[in-house]
Amino acid sequence: MSFRLPEPAPFPRAGDNRPRITETAPADDLSFAARRTVLVGREPEVTEVLGAVDAANHSVITITGVGGSGKTSLAVEVAHRLVGQFGRRWFVDLTAVDHPEDVVVHVLHAIGLRSSLGDPHDVLTAELRRGPALLVLDNCEHELDAAAHLVGVVAATCPELTIIATSRRPLDVPDERLLNLGPLPLTDGEAPGPAVRLLAARANALGARLDAGGPDGARLLAVCRRLDGLPLPLVLVATQLRGMAPAELDDLLADGLSLPAMRGGTAHQRTMTASLNWSLALLTDAAVDLYHRLGTFVGSFDAALAAAVGPPATAPVRVAATLNELVDHSLLLVDTTGATTRYRMLAVVREHARAGLDDDARAQVAGAHRRAVLERVTAQRHRARYFSPEQIAELEMLHDDVVAAIDSAIATRDAPVLVGLLTSTIRFWRVTGRIRFGLDRTIAALAALEESDRAVLEYMRSDQERVLGLVDEAAEHAEDSLRRIRENGPRAWLPFALGGAGDAAASQGRFDDARAAYQEIRQLYDPQADPQLHALWCANLGGIELAAGRVDAAAPLLEEALEVFAVHPPVWLMGRVRGHLGVVARHRGDFATATTLLLQGLDDLAPYHALAEAAPLVDELALVLAATGRARDAEDCRHAAAEMLRRMGSPDLADADGTDAEPSMSIAEVVVLGRRTSRPRHTDVLTPRELEVAGLVAEGLTNPQIAERLVISPGTARTHVERIRTKLGVGSRVQVARWVLEEYVDRQTR
Secondary structure (H helix, E strand, O other): OOOOOOOOOOOOOOOOOOOOEOOOOOOOOOOOOOOOOOOOOOHHHHHHHHHHHHOOOOOEEEEEOOOOOOHHHHHHHHHHHOOOOOOOEEEEEHHHOOOHHHHHHHHHHHOOOOEOOOOHHHHHHHHHOOOOEEEEEEOHHHHHHHHHHHHHHHHHHOOOEEEEEEOOOOOOOOOEEEEEOOOOOOEEOOEEOHHHHHHHHHHHHOOOOOOOOOOOHHHHHHHHHHOOOOHHHHHHHHHHHHOOOHHHHHHHHHOOOOOOOOOOOOHHHOOHHHHHHHHHOOOOHHHHHHHHHHOOOOOOEOHHHHHHHOOOOOOHHHHHHHHHHHHHOOOOEEEOOOOOOEEEOOHHHHHHHHHOOOHHHHHHHHHHHHHHHHHHHHHHHHHOOOOOHHHHHHHHHHHHHHHHHHHHHHHHOOHHHHHHHHHHHHHHHHHOOOHHHHHHHHHHHHHOOOHHHOHHHHHHHHHHHHHOOOHHHHHHHHHHHHHHHHHHOOHHHHHHHHHHHHHHHHHOOOHHHHHHHHHHHHOOOOOOOOHHHHHHHHHHHHHHHHHOOOHHHHHHHHHHHHHHHHHOOOHHHHHHHHHHHHHHHHHOOOHHHHHHHHHHHHHHHHHHOOHHHHHHHHHHHHHHHHHOOOHHHHHHHHHHHHHHHHHHOOOOOOOOOOOOOOOOOOHHHHHHHHHOOOOOOHHHHOOHHHHHHHHHHHOOOOHHHHHHHHOOOHHHHHHHHHHHHHHHOOOOHHHHHHHHHHHHHHHHHO
């Protein structure tokens, strides 16, 4: 049924053809929407909208975003803050409108007007032209064309009118200012972010007793991360915290993002499913189909990957147009900052999209996803045997979907895809320090493979075990892999299997066996035809000789490797070689050269986050610093090396979930420390305000607590802390506190 307001038509006076206003909205603004709750974490967006209102060239501000992002709450908050600027304000919700022609009638009724004669647009314009006014139009996507037409008419003819619209799609009217409302930030520096504070506040309002900055913080953060910081899902799951602990809620969501419903509010805002169904009802059939298929992606994707899982034989130009439609309806996030446009679904949107496929369709799309991801990572591997920083960056973007494809291939025992994905990805995990993660996936994959498919993965498994210090397991699996490859191939992997067996033997102290393996490798390739493999051979054998204590035998091998890598990078392997040459220099008593080489090696490794390669170099740097009188810097380096091993998954250092580990330096921060010639003094580097902030860090205060103590914003507090860390050349708040106690307090009490 159409929503129509009956309009009485009083008899007009002769000759009077103007629209007649028979009722006007009261001046006390009692009909304006009330604030629902305290708005958490949206102060930057509030400031942006208020700034747009003040700008003379923007009469229409449209707040866009996916359902559940808090568009209405933001619009209401802004409107309440503008009470002094606009004596006349109206809030109009368009969800009750059933037909486009009823939009203007509904707006008239909402602001208290009835037209007895003439066009409703003229009646509305006559009222809105009477002086400064603010009109908030909520849920414009429901009747977008009619709402946009209305906004365009009144904005063009009412110079003192400001319109704030909320919509999942832009209105595309002249002089429109768009604000896309994304999820709430999860963190504020090292402190809980607005998403965590919102979840805790709503749960506490319902009877829970949670401390976002205390022991509950880590699990609340995990819950918020699963929900991408989207306000409506956070509000929905907050009801669960009345009867369960944050850890239990996190575990529950890990099994599937099924969210509870609210009993009140408009129908499309009571559940995320209803909210997203509201959006789907506005899409073309092609967009709905692609939307459900795109739910198979876990991370970001480009148009080519989207086409790979889309309906068969769909032209790329059609896929691109459909992606734009989904972006337009706020169902996809878009990133245009890189060389290729990338898209991403929020977690709750993704789960909704997946749920729209039946089992057969879901299996078909999952298979297409596996094949598309395999094709992409295989192309990466064929570009270069070893990784460049650009390849690492590309694989980082694809990583979540690689893992999802591997898990899917394990579940379906899709051996060709599984082996292809793992052989293309394990080295990436090795380079970037995801050692334990890679080992767990490799073991799971081996259990799903036939004997004939296991040889290469056994070699890769042994390499990961050796890096983690599981030397006996590494030796066993390296020998097993070498036997399989000798017997049945693939022969192209024989040099690597021999290297794995040699490295495992060296880790057990069997240096003669290690040398024998590498001598056999040397017979399998031509150094002129494959200089990179030769450089790798020199580097690994040089490392073995160094571990055996044969410094003079190691040095020429390492120097030859460095010479080749200088012409034929990859840079990350060059970092390892420079580090080994730093060890040679230390053994020879040349600490200055040792320091330079170690820091150069760490510089090479930092862009890759290559923890497995960096950790031994940082440990070696600690020895050099200790030998040159920098005991405290050496202690920090030892701690940083241990933390790198823990993050890799070393069984000797890993704790239950990493939450109790003391923050430590990154590879780049170790380099900063190593290049610093002396400890900075407070009079040299910190301003009085920074000294004050550093003292509060030493007391254990978080950024929001520092902000409250000093009456500054949390963002300003975070900036101060980051600047202090940079100036002091330290990597964590713990080190800032140590500096305060040892350098500042000690000097003040002497």
